[in-house]
Amino acid sequence: MITETLLTWIARFISGVSVRWIDSQPDICQRVYFANHTSHLDVILVWSALPTDVRRLTRPIAAKDYWTSGFIRRHVAKVYNAMLIDRKEIKVHQSPIDLMLREIGNTHSLILFPEGGRRMDEGVGEFKSGLYYLSKKRPELELIPVYINNMNRILPRGEILPVPLLSSVTFGPPIWLEAGEPKTDFLVRAREAVLRLKDR
Amino acid sequence: MVQDWALVGVVLGLLGLATLVGHWLRRQAVFGVDPQVVDTFNARIQAWWFFCLVVAVAFFSPWLTVLLFGLLSFWALREFITLTPSGMGDHRALFWVFFFFTPMQFILVARNNYELYSVMIPVYAFLFIQARVAISGESYRFLERVAKIQCALMVCVYCLSYAPALLYLNFGDDLGKRANARLLFFFITIVLFSELLQFVWGKLQGKHIIAESIDGSRTWEGLLGGAVSTGLLGSTLYWATPFQNWWVSAAMSLLIAVMASAGAMTMAAIKSDRGEVRSGTLIEGHGGVLDRIDAVCFAAPVFFHVTRYFFAT
Numbered sequence: 485m486i487t488e489t490l491l492t493w494i495a496r497f498i499s500g501v502s503v504r505w506i507d508s509q510p511d512i513c514q515r516v517y518f519a520n521h522t523s524h525l526d527v528i529l530v531w532s533a534l535p536t537d538v539r540r541l542t543r544p545i546a547a548k549d550y551w552t553s554g555f556i557r558r559h560v561a562k563v564y565n566a567m568l569i570d571r572k573e574i575k576v577h578q579s580p581i582d583l584m585l586r587e588i589g590n591t592h593s594l595i596l597f598p599e600g601g602r603r604m605d606e607g608v609g610e611f612k613s614g615l616y617y618l619s620k621k622r623p624e625l626e627l628i629p630v631y632i633n634n635m636n637r638i639l640p641r642g643e644i645l646p647v648p649l650l651s652s653v654t655f656g657p658p659i660w661l662e663a664g665e666p667k668t669d670f671l672v673r674a675r676e677a678v679l680r681l682k683d684r
Numbered sequence: 685m686v687q688d689w690a691l692v693g694v695v696l697g698l699l700g701l702a703t704l705v706g707h708w709l710r711r712q713a714v715f716g717v718d719p720q721v722v723d724t725f726n727a728r729i730q731a732w733w734f735f736c737l738v739v740a741v742a743f744f745s746p747w748l749t750v751l752l753f754g755l756l757s758f759w760a761l762r763e764f765i766t767l768t769p770s771g772m773g774d775h776r777a778l779f780w781v782f783f784f785f786t787p788m789q790f791i792l793v794a795r796n797n798y799e800l801y802s803v804m805i806p807v808y809a810f811l812f813i814q815a816r817v818a819i820s821g822e823s824y825r826f827l828e829r830v831a832k833i834q835c836a837l838m839v840c841v842y843c844l845s846y847a848p849a850l851l852y853l854n855f856g857d858d859l860g861k862r863a864n865a866r867l868l869f870f871f872i873t874i875v876l877f878s879e880l881l882q883f884v885w886g887k888l889q890g891k892h893i894i895a896e897s898i899d900g901s902r903t904w905e906g907l908l909g910g911a912v913s914t915g916l917l918g919s920t921l922y923w924a925t926p927f928q929n930w931w932v933s934a935a936m937s938l939l940i941a942v943m944a945s946a947g948a949m950t951m952a953a954i955k956s957d958r959g960e961v962r963s964g965t966l967i968e969g970h971g972g973v974l975d976r977i978d979a980v981c982f983a984a985p986v987f988f989h990v991t992r993y994f995f996a997t
Contacts, residue, residue, distance in 0.1 A: 500762055604772070640772055647778040648758075650766040 487563045492532040495525050499638055500650035503533040506684050507657035508628060510535045514593055515658070517542070518615055519630035520608045520678055521597035523639040525646075526632055530595050531564055533653045543567045543588065544595040567594070581617045594618075598674070602641045606634070608679055611671040619661040619670075626658040627674065631681035654681040688743060691866055691924040695736060695873050702729050702880060721901075725883065731976040732876045739872050742851055742865040747794045749868070750848040754790035756973060760981075761786060761840040763974040767958045768832045773822025777813050777833060785809045786841050793845050796852040805842040810834055839950075839981050840974070846984040847871065853988075853996045855926045866924045867991070871940065874918055875983050878941035879948065881917075882910030899952040907945050914941040926995050939990065940983045947982025951975070 495501075519530055527544045534542055548568040551561040561568060567587055569580045588594060598611040619625060634651040659677050661670055706726040710719070738756075742749040765778065785805060792801035814830050850871060851864045886906025894902050918937020919930040927933045951974065 500766075634766065637770065637775075640775060643775055645776075645779045647765075647775060648782055649762050 487559065491528055491560065491563070495528040495532060498646045498648050499525055499529055499635065500648060501529055501533065502650070502652045503655075504652060505655045506681065508655050510538050510655075512538055512541055513626065514588070514590065515542075515626045515628050516593065516615070516618060517595045517628045517630050517655075518598050518611075518674065518678070519595070519632055519653075520603070521599050521601065522603050522606070522632065522636035522641070524602075525639055526597065526602075526635060527564065527566070527595065529632060529635070529651070529653055530630055533655075538593070541591060542593040542595060545569055545584065545597070547571050571600075579617075581614060581621065584618065585621060598671075603636065604641055606636050608675060611675050613667060613671065615674055616661070616667045616670050623661050623663075625660075627660060628658050629656040629674065629677035629681060630654065631656070631678050633682065654684065656681045656684075685862075687924050688862060688866060691869055691921070692740065694921065695869065698873070698877065699729070699732060699736060702732075721887075728876075728879065728883075728976070735872055735876065735976075736869075739865075739869050742848075742868050743862065746848070746851040746861075746865075749851060750790055750794040753844060753848040754787065756977060757790070757841050757844045758782070758786055759973045760844065760977055761836055763972070764836040764840050764954075765833070767954065767974075768836065769958075770832065771822055771824065771829060773820035773824075774817055774829055774833060776820060777816040780812065780816065781809070781833060781837055785837060789841050789845050790848075793849045793852070798849075798852075801845065801849070805837055809837055813837070840977075843981040843985050844977060846988040847980055849988055850984075850991070853992055855995065856997050859926055863926050867926060870918075870921060870925050871984070871987055872980070873921075874914060874937045874940045875944045875979050877917055878910055878914040878937075878944045879979055881913045882906045882941075882945055885909030885913070894949070895953075898956050899949065902945070902949060902952070907942075910945070911938055911941040914938065926991075936987065936990070940987055943983040943986050944979035947979045950982065951978035 517530060519526065527546065531539060531542065531544055542565075544564055544566045546561060546566040546568055548570040549572060551557050551566060551568055567584060569583070571580075584594060596614070598615045599609040600612045601609075603609055615627070619627060631654045632651065633654070634649060637647065638649050638651055639646040656677060659674065665673075706722065706729050709722045710726065738749065738752045741752065761782065770778065789801055789805060792804065813833050817826065817830050817833075847868065850868045853864060853867070855863050882902075883906070885908075886901060886903045889905040889909060890901075890903030892904045893900060894904060894907065915934040915938040918940075919934035922930045922933030925933055925936075927936060
């Protein structure tokens with residue numbers, strides 16, 4: 485609890501974040517928040533941008549190899565109730581999608597970064613297919629696009645020390661996987677939903 | 685003591701009057717003033733109330749005022765750098781700007797170390813930033829990137845720090861330290877009212893726009909009328925300042941008014957170049973500190989140095 489509050493305040497101070505909801509409202513229904521990824525603070529920012537009751541039901545997805553190395557990272561991952569996914573050993577019989585769905589049950593929401601890694605610039609990379617398979621198995625989940633602006637300048641990839649500029653986290657209107665929609669079409673549409681928030 | 689209360693009373697009276705006018709304007713659509721302009725006007729007045737509170741603290745604790753100005757400066761700097769694009773190679777230099785030069789400047793002001801704080805940013809930071817960006821090994825638009833960081837540091841930190849530095853000028857024993865607090869109060873009041881008067885004059889008499897592409901609402905009539913009436917206001921407040929005569933006080937107020945509008949004009953130019961791109965989504969949640977302090981940033985160092993040259997001992 486103390487770590488959470490402390491980390492949240494530090495992250496907010498460093499990022500000067502302002503949170504906006506566009507055509508969308510915070511809600512405790514089951515959702516998947518998917519965002520562009522440019523810095524290590526992204527998880528904390530999106531998570532702390534949610535109201536407390538929503539936050540309690542939301543679990544960020546994080547890379548197991550990164551977040552289990554060292555005491556501090558492990559502690560932070562625990563504080564944020566992160567679901568650690570092994571991105572190196574993805575096998576058929578233990579697919580991460582199944583694991584995610586099993587873990588969230590019928591109550592929890594997810595935060596994930598479908599680009600798979602952090603970007604160097606402010607662009608948004610191609611999405612990996614996880615989001616598609618997730619909503620194919622649970623098509624009723626609301627998919628909320630999230631655009632994180634300016635974090636690539638505050639804590640760029642490869643830097644340890646942040647520069648306290650201002651950033652914003654924008655939540656957009658939900659999208660769903662249409663019946664019979666092809667994978668590539670859906671992923672392009674999801675990526676555009678994030679990009680559209682950039683100019684709003 | 686009497687002068688302190690008299691000055692505070694006059695300023696509160698003027699601000700109260702301005703607030704009332706603002707409310708009255710919002711209620712009714714007189715003069716065909718459009719609501720957006722009235723809202724801008726009201727937002728400015730709100731910021732001035734805040735400023736007056738910050739400055740009123742100076743009567744009790746100078747270093748607390750320095751700290752508050754330091755925080756303002758830090759916030760303005762992050763808005764400024766957010767507005768201007770910077771590359772990956774600038775990251776380390778920016779870190780130093782935020783976490784070393786900015787706090788150091790205000791610590792030196794609070795310690796009244798004029799020899800250092802007047803040269804630290806123009807000399808040491810000026811050279812350091814260039815070297816640090818060069819070391820990062822990114823030569824793309826080098827001069828442009830360096831200039832942006834230097835300009836941000838100069839305007840938001842160096843220039844603004846001269847406002848609280850007024851608290852440490854020495855006017856001789858017979859005036860005492862309270863004269864400094866009154867001087868800062870006088871300075872802020874004159875800056876704020878010069879902005880207000882220019883706005884009013886521009887609305888009532890404005891015909892010749894100074895630069896359409898930068899700010900369509902600033903006119904030569906506004907500048908002239910605002911500056912002259914600010915001078916008049918300043919002359920009536922001379923009893924609160926260390927300036928001996930009413931005409932000295934008027935001349936200083938005129939100087940402040942001209943510098944204040946130069947500052948507002950410069951910031952408008954920066955915003956009309958960059959503003960549309962970024963400020964929209966990033967700054968809106970923060971009230972725009974930069975918008976409020978632009979005039980103070982430009983007027984403070986000039987006012988400080990002129991006062992120091994002619995009146996301080």
